[in-house]
Structure formats: C-alpha cells, structure tokens
Amino acid sequence: MLIDFFVNGIYKDEALLAVSGIFALFAGLLNGLIGTGGGVIMLLILYKIYKNDAGAAHAAVTAVTLPMTVLSAALYLYREPAIISAAFPLLPAAAAGGAAGAALLGRAKPKTVSLVFTVMTLAAGTVAVLR
C-alpha cells in the first residue's frame, strides 16, 4: 500500500490519512490553477491531524506547501518563461521578507498580523470578484 510506504503506521487512522491526501490533492490543484491557496486548504486538515496544535500545524503546512509552490512555479515558467522577467525584480524583497518573517516566528504576536491580513484578504477577494 502506498499509504503504508509513506507513513508506515505512524498514523493509525487511515481514513484521516486518505482524507488528508484528498485535501492535499485539492490544495495542489488550487496552487496550480490560481497560484495560491494551498496553505489555507492544508491548514484545515492539519489542524485536525495535529489536534489543534497551531505550531505543529503551521510548521507542517509550510513544509507541505513549499514543494507545491516550487513545482507550480516551475510549471508556470515552463509554459511562460516571460514570468521570470516579471517576477525577478520582486524576488529580493520576497526573500528578505520571508527571512524576516521566519526570524520573527515565536517573537512577534501573529494574531494581530493575522487579523490585518484576513481583512485585506476579504477586501481583495471582493475586488477580484467584482472587477
């Protein structure tokens, strides 16, 4: 069994594993289709797997979505190489921001940041739907 090969009895709940596999498939589909979203979907199931341990769930979600993001980016670049020239000037800011965010992990209060980005996400979603 593929599931046995990968997880080898660490998680006895095979139904939960199967469901998490379906969530991961859907998260990847969204990541490939709209270039974002894998993390939100994966958090839904990882909170269940890690029994609401936010630290462990967030750690797992970054580990799971990074390969999805890299693969999706590679597939987009393969189809449209011009993306690299559009993204290139932004990459140093992204790398510096990612490193700063990782350094702030555990030091800053993420709850306020999370609320700010939640409001921004809702506003952006409304604009994207209505435009």
Add this chain to the structure above:
Amino acid sequence: MNIAFAGGLALCFITAVSSGMGTGGGGLLTLYLTLFCGMPQITAQGANLLCFACASTPAAVMNCMRHGTDMRLTAFLSFCGAVGCVLGAVAAPLLPDIALGRIYGVFLLFAGVISLKRYFSF
C-alpha cells in the same frame, strides 16, 4: 522606478514577512500585479508563485527545525499535492483570464472567512 512597481515591491516584502510568520496574505500580490502593474492574471499568478517559493523557504526550514515536522507525512501530502499541482497548472492556461480572476476572488473570500473563523475561535 515607478510608483506602481515601488508599491508592488513594498507589498511583496510585507506579504513575504506575513507568509514567513505563517499568518497568510500570500495571494494578495497577484491582485496588485493585475490591477496596478497591468499584468495578465496568469503572469501575475506565476510571479506570485516565484516570490512565495523564495519567501517560504526560510520559514519552512525554521519551522521544521523548531517543531520536528514528520517528514513521512510531509512526503505523502506533498506527493498528493504535486499531482494536484500538475492538473491545476495544465488547466490554468486553458481558462480565460476573467474566469481565473473570478475563481481567485472567490477563493480569497473563502480564505478570509476561514481565517476570520479561526481568529475568533482561538
């Protein structure tokens, strides 16, 4: 450097910090690039993916070291996710920009509601 690009640079940095902290905001850059930099939806999505591949690498490494992430579970979920990625990336260019934009918008609303629910439940 024009104002739209400077704004994109600032937004990229801010959302990358948030992404590194695991507090979301990863999809906001796509909307900015389409609205203010005139990029087609699919190009903006690709640029967003490249930026967040850079931004989330340090966070993934630090998170895994700090929390001892289960690599076998990660490998299983990444494998399933990779299959989805291929399907999504193949389907994306087949859809018109406007449809992709609408799906993206509906997803942002969904993500916002989920985050809001989580914010008030902890």
